[in-house]
Structure formats: structure tokens, C-alpha cells
Amino acid sequence: MAALTEAGAPKAAAARRPAGGGAGPRWRDRDGWWAAFFLAPQVLALTLFLIGPLIFAIVLAFMKWDGLGEKEWVGFDNFAAQLTDPEFGLAVWNTIKLMVLTVPIGLSLAILIAVGLNSVKGSAFYRILYFMPVVTSSVAIAVIWQVILASDENGVLNNTLRDWFGVQGPDWLLDTGWVIVAIAVVTIWSSLGLNVVIFLAGLQTIPPQVVEAARIDGAGGFRIFRSVTLPLLSPTIFFSTVVAVISSLQAFDLIYVLVDPGDNEGAQTIVYRVWDLGFGEFEFGMSSAAALLLLVLTLVVTLVQFAAQKRFVHYDS
Template identity: 45%
Template sequence: METNVKMKLRLSKRVALDPIRKRRRVEALWGYVFLLPQFIGLIAFALIPLVSIFALSLVKWDGLGPMHFIGLANFFNQFADPDFQTALINTVYYTILVVPAGLLLALLVAMGVNKVRAKTIYRVIYFMPVITGSVAVSVIWIWLLDGNFGLINVLLDQWFHIKGPQWLVDAHLVIPSIAIVSIWWGLGFNMLLFLAGLQGIPGSYLEAAKIDGANKFQLFRHITLPLLSPTLFFVTVISIIHSFEVFDQTYVMTGGGPGKDSYTIVYHLYTLAFQKFEFGSASAAAVVLFAILLALTLLQFTLQRRWVYYEG
């Protein structure tokens, strides 16, 4: 008798659970259906090109004729290539100029915008350059930085009676000039991220610190900066990645010149692939760039444990 009762209870539980399990399976199925386009896009536009790049880096190919497997020769040739070495040095120099200055300026602007009432207006104003195409921005700055008739040099001459330099021709100024353009162009994007981080800081923390007698510097050092560190970490990672991938500005504004003083890694890839038609060498250089960015990103994720504070 007891056995029959237990069997009936188990059967009733199964009957009650069957609709719930069925509904969960249907929901899971629809979830996979909606994720399917993302997986297809990831495979088609990320995984397959990545595998193809690694495969092409091991062959010699001009894009039309037969491929010849040469192993790691392309990598050895790239490391010995003076053009690749110049491109790497210029890119690192550009990154050192752009990333710290861009982060600091964006943070200062975000803190200023956070204190005003008309935040929407300022967000739109600062974000407008971001939605402008990089080629259009580069063309405008060519006119501004022209050594003879550029607006900046004209204003320097008229207002301060100073003869402006050749911004895009001087070997010592060309990378800093491009860095200025990039900082101005990306300021709005970084500012919005910092602004979102600042607005996510609970006001109760700041009020409690003020009651304890903390001044503005102490509020920033001990409250704002630690709570903003996840945003700072994210912006730092994407800024370094974007700086290593700079191409549009150098292509439009200088063509890698004067000489090769603004010759960057991605410009080197473009030259190898679409001017010299050395797709194997270009793929090897791309793999090296990927390895550099991967190493820098992993290093940042390792170091972030020491300075990034996650609330809760």
C-alpha cells in the first residue's frame, strides 16, 4: 500500500514538472535561435579570418598565383625588415603619446560635464567628432595643420607673431601632430564612458567622506578614483588596442611620411598586401600585431587585480 502511494506521488510530481521542463526547453531553444546569428557572425567574420591569417602567414603568395609553403620564414623576414622595425617604433611612440593624454583629458572633461546641468548638450557637442568619419576628420586637420596656409599657423602669426612649424612635414612633429588629431577625435567617446562611470558612483559615499572632513583631492583619491577604476581599466584596454591599429590618419594626412616618420604597423600591413602584393608577409606582420595586442591585454588583466576595485 505504501509503495503504491509513493509511486503515485512520484508520478504526480513528474506530471507537474513536465510542463515546467518543457517550457524551459522551449525557452532555451529560442535563446539558441536568437544567439545563432551572433555565432554565425563570429565564425564568419572573426574565427575564419583569424585562422586564414595564421595559415597565410606560413606561405608565400601574391594573391593570384599558387601558394608556396615556407614555414616561419615570413616571421623571420619581418623581424629583420627595417620597415617593420620602424613601423613598430612609430606605433609605440604614438601609443605613448595618445593613451595617457587621451585618458587624462577625457577624465577631466567628464568630471567637468558631470558638474553642469545641461549634460545632454555637452555630451552631444563632445561626441560629434566621434560620429564623423576618420577620413573627413583627417582632411579637415590637414587644412588646419598646413605649414603655409593652415588656420593654426595663420592664428599663431597674426596673434602671437610666431612662425608656425611644418606640423606634418617636420620629422619630429608629425607623430605628435597625428596624436593630437586622434586625441581630439576620440575624446568624446572616452568622455562618455568616464561620465557613465562617474554617474554610477553612489552619492552617499561622497557625502559620508565630506562629513568626515575630506577635501576635494581626498574625495577624488580615495572615493572617486577607486570606484571609477573599472571604467578606467576598460578605457585603457580599448585605447591601447585602437592606438596600435592607427591607419586612417597616417594614410590620409601623411602617407606614412615624411620618409617613414609616420609609418605605422597597420600602414606597413597595407603596403605589403596592397602595394607589394606580399600577402604572406602581410599576414605574418598581422599575426605579430595580434600577438602584441594579446600580450598587452593579458598583462593589463593580470595587473588590474592590484588596482581595479569592484564594488561588492
């Protein structure tokens, strides 16, 4: 019996070994090489088109360069020039006004529409209708709204105000005081569908038994919305708020086509200022400094939002 045990032990040990002796580690090494092979294009593209330009922009922010001549190191002069530049200050103010107008109004409308669609049969059709502007080119949206907001006889909105209410509407796209309102309306309209779909997904995660329990306790529709729906929807609201704030701070393409910010200072945003410094005035150092200031502003606003979420965002334990 002892002989059989001793003879069988080496066979059992051999059976537990991977086939081919040391083939196991070699296969693992080969898997690592295949993983590197498939990841290499993504890592290369990320380095060339994101990490590389970011590092170059950071270095360029401390230099004076017109895009062709020699680069001159100027330290923090570009940042000081932007922080004291009235045009950059105006761009920051216009961007903040756009954010204040679009984020709360747009998200509030999206929540109300999502709550309404959540109880409607065949809501998929309405989701498609609301989502169509999201997948439409921003250039096409801007051209359509140029016709709607035009101040001449072809302006749809002003003609409607004059014919139905006897009111002469302002020059929406040229009046410095009204242009940011016009941009906010177009921005809210174009992004409403995305927020509606996101809130609909959040509403469908709310347990129906919680709503039913509140209804049994005598809560009405508004009380259920305020005390049940909104608290349970708060993580989705927080996510949408962060995304909407970042999008408003980076607004450019829709504004650039809808209005000519070069002729209307009320439409000049931070990103337009970055573009104008670089490709209008060929001050790429200044442009990079303005872009980094926008990055810092975005980070600060986002960190404030994350710090404030502890007070109103309720996550399921």
C-alpha cells in the first residue's frame, strides 16, 4: 500500500502541473503581449490627441507665440493679462449668465416632462420626438433658429408676437441685452431631450411600492412628487446638473453659428474668447492661458457641486 501511495504521488503531482511544464507562465506572458498589442492604438491615440496637446497647452500658456515665430518664455504674464482683461471678464460674465439661465430652467422643464411621460402609454414615441434635437447637428439647429428669431419680416417669433399680441419683439440676435436670452432658449430646446431621457430612466428606478405607500398614507400628487420622487431622483438630478454646468461653460459651436460674437459682445463666451485669441489675434500663449483658466473654473464649480451634494443627494444604502 505504501508503495502504491509513493508511486501514485508523483503521478498526481504531474497531473496537477500545467501541460508542457512551464507553459503556464509563457501563456500568461503571451496574453500580456496580446493585451498590449490591442491597447496600443488606444493609448497612442489618447497620447497624441489628448495628453500631448494638454501638456503642450500648459507649457504654451507660459509663453508668447504667434504660431510661426520663436517662442518666448513670459512666465505668468499671460494669466495676469487675462485676469485683468475686460474682454475676458465680459466673456466670463456672459458664460455665467448663460449657465444660470440654462441649467435650472432646462433641468426643471426636463423633470416635469419626464414625470408626465412616465405615466403616459406609448411614451417611446414622445421620447423620440424630444430626443431628435439632441442628434441634430448644432449648425442645422442654429440656422433654423436664426429664421425663428430674425428681427425682419421673416422672423417667425416677432411676427407671431406682433400679429397675436400686438407686441413688437426685440432684435433677439443683435440686441446685447437679449442675445444671451435667445442663446439660452435655443440651448435649452436643443438639450431638453437628453435630460428628459435621463430623468425617465431615473424615475423608472424608483420602487413603485414606495409611491403606493405614500398614496395609502394620504399623500397627494404634489406631496408625492416633493417628498418621494425628488429625493429618490436626486442622484440623477445631481448627475444631470454636473453635466449641464460643464456643457454651459464650454458653449461655443451653437453660439458661433447662431450669432456672430465678434459683432455682439453680449454673445462672447469663454470658449469664444479662447478661439478668438488663438485664431483671430494669433496669441496662442494668451489663448492657452485663457483655456487653462476655464479648466480651473470648471474644476472649482464641479468640486463645489460635489461638496454640496451631501446636503441634497440621497443614495440608497
